[in-house]
Amino acid sequence: MQRRIPELSRRTFLLGSGAVLLTACSGGTTSGGGSGPLRIGASLPLTGPVADVSKPGYQGYQAWQKKINAAGGLLGRQVEFVVLDDGFDQNTVVANYNRLISQDRVDLLLGTFSSFLNLPASTIAERHGMLYIEPSGGAAEIFERGLKRLFFAQPGTTKDVPDRFVDYITALPPGDRPRTAAYSTQNDPSADVPVQIFQQKFEALGIRTVHSTNYPADTANFDAMAATIAQAAPDLVVHGAVTADGVGMIRSFQKVGFSPKFLFQTKSPSDPLTFPDGIGKGNTEGIFTTAAWHPKAKTPGNAEFVEAYKAQFNEEPTEDAASSYTATQVLEAGVKAVGKIDQDAIAQWLHANSVPTVSGTLAWDERGVPKASMLLVQWQKGQIEVVAPSEAATTQNVVRPKPGWA
C-alpha cells in the first residue's frame, strides 16, 4: 500500500525554516552568563580499545570538577559535565559533539582521547565556533588545518617526542653510543610519526638501521617480530607502542632471550599501573619513554592534584588523568581571564598568554601547538624517574646500559 506524503504547507515551511535559522544562529560563539550550572561537554571512548586510557582521563576531568565546585564554581556557577561514550568510533564522536553543541547546548567543550578521535571532533567544534582544548591527540596533522580555537593541553606534540632522547644519545661519548638500531611501530600517528623522526635523527648521527617495520593496531602476537629483531641484534630498539603492544613486544623479547642495551618505547611505559604488571616490575629497569607529566614534578598545583586525585579515586593518577586535568586548568584560566563564556575571546586570550598547569606552564602558537617540550623519563627501581631536562629531573642517575631481563 502506498502512503500519501502530506503536502508541506507554506506556514509549516516558514516555521521550519525559521527554526533551522534560529538553531544555526544560536550556535555562535558567545553565550550569556546564566545562573544555572555551567555545562561542559565531552565525548570519550569509555568503551573500546582505548577505554583504559579514557577512564583515568575522565577521572582527571572529575578531579577538577570537584575542586572547582568546592571553590564556588566557574564564573560563580557550579560545573556539570555532560559526557558521552563514543566507543572509539569516528562517526560516533562526530555525532556526539554535534549533539553536545546543538541538542544539549553545553556552554563549553573539552576534547577526547587519541588523535584518531580528536581529528574529526576538533573539526566539529571549529565549525560551530566552539573552543576545543584537547588532553590528547598530538598527531601533527591535527594542527595543520588552520583551526583557530584548538589547543593541545600537553607540553609537546608527537613531533617533539624524540627530542630529549636524541639529545641524550647525542651527548654520550661516541664510543658509548649505540652503533645499530631497530625501529618498530604500530600504525598510529601518535607512534609512527615520532619513530620516523627517531630513525632520521639517529641515522644522521651515524647509528646504522638494521631493522625497520610497522604493524597494524590489532597485532597481538609479537613472537616472530621479536625473533627477527633479535637476529638483527641491534644495540638500540625504538618501539612505537600505543597501549598493550608495548607489553606484548617486551614479553616476546623475553621469550626469545633478547635484551637491547637501550630500549625506548612511546606511550606504553608511561602507565605506572599496567606496564609493570604486564612485563614484571623487575624487567622495567632502564626502559626509556617520554611523558607530558610526572607525579613528582614541581609544577604549579601538581602535589595538590596528586593528593586530591588519590583521595578521590583511591589510585595513583596516570599521565592521561593529568593531561585531562591540565586541559581543564587551561579552560579555567581562559574563562576566568575573559570573565564570560565567549569562545573567540577565550581562544584569543589563550593564544596571547601562558597558563600555569600541572604539566608545566603552557603557551601555544597560532595553530594551538604548545611551545614547550616533553620530559624524558626512565624506569628505575620500579619507579618512573625524570632524567631530562635537568631542571625537571627527579634523579641525576641514568641507567645505562639497560640490564638484562630479571
Place this chain on the structure above:
Amino acid sequence: MVTFLQSLVFGVLVGGVYALASSGLSLIFGVMRIVNLAHGGLMVAAAFLTYTIWNSTGLDPFLAIPLVCAALFALGCLLYQGVIRFAWRGGEASIILATLALAMIIEGVLALVWGAEPHNVTPSYVNSSFRLGPIVFPAVQAIGFVIACVLLGALYLLLNGTWLGRGVRAAAANPTGATLTGVRVERVNVVTYAIGVALTGAAGAIVSVLAPFMPDSGDRWIGIGLAIVVLGGMGSLAGGLAGALLFGIAETMTTTYVSTAWATAVPFVVIIAVLLVRPQGIFGRTTRRDVMAG
C-alpha cells in the same frame, strides 16, 4: 634455515591455539548452523575468569582450565536456554543479531566488572623458553599447544567414540532423520552449544597467558575464528585444525619474510586463494542440497 624453522615453530604453536580457539565456533556451526558471534566475547570472558582465579588463589592458569571450562559450560547452557533457542526460531538473521547483541553485552559486563585496562596473567614461567639447538620454544606457547591438541583429541573421541557424539553427528547431518531414530535433537543442541562454549573457555584461559587482553579483545578472535572455520571447511574439526595451522604459519611467515604490516592481512589472502581452488574449504564436502533434510 634457522629463521625459517623458527618461524615455522612459532606458526605451528600459535596455530594449535588458533585451532582450539576456533573449534567451539566450528562445532556449533557444524551441528546447529549457528554463526555464534558471541564467540570472541565468551573467549575473553574466560580469560578474565582465569585472571581472577589465578590472581585470587594463585592457581596456575593452565590448571584452572577445568574450572573455567565447567563455568563456561554452565554459561553455555544458560545462554542456549535463555537466548539462543528463542532467537533460533527467527532464522539466520535473528540468530546473528542475537549473538551479536550477546557479544556487546558481554563486552560491557566485562568492562564493568574488571575495568577497561589491559589485564595480564603472568605465572612465573610466562616469559621463559627452552631451546632445541638454535630454535626457541616459548614455554607458555608450547604448553598451550599441547593442551589444545589434547582437548581437540578429546573432542574427536567424544564425537566419534560415544553415543553422544553419534547423536551430535547425526543431528548435524540430518536433524529430522536423527529425530526419527530417537535422537533428542533439542538436548543434543544444548549440549553441543555448551561444549562449544566450554572449548572456547579453554582457549580463553590459554590466550590469557599469551598476551594482554581487554574487554574488547574478542573482536580479533571472532575474525580469526570465522576465517579458520571457513578455511577448514564449515564445521569440519580436522579441517579447522589444518586451517588453523595454515593460518598461524601464514601469519608468522608473513611477519618474517614479507612485512609485519601485512601479517594480519596475508592469512586472509591465503584463505581467498584456498577458497578459489576449494570453495568448500580444505576438508569441507560438497553435498547435494536437495538430499539434505531439515
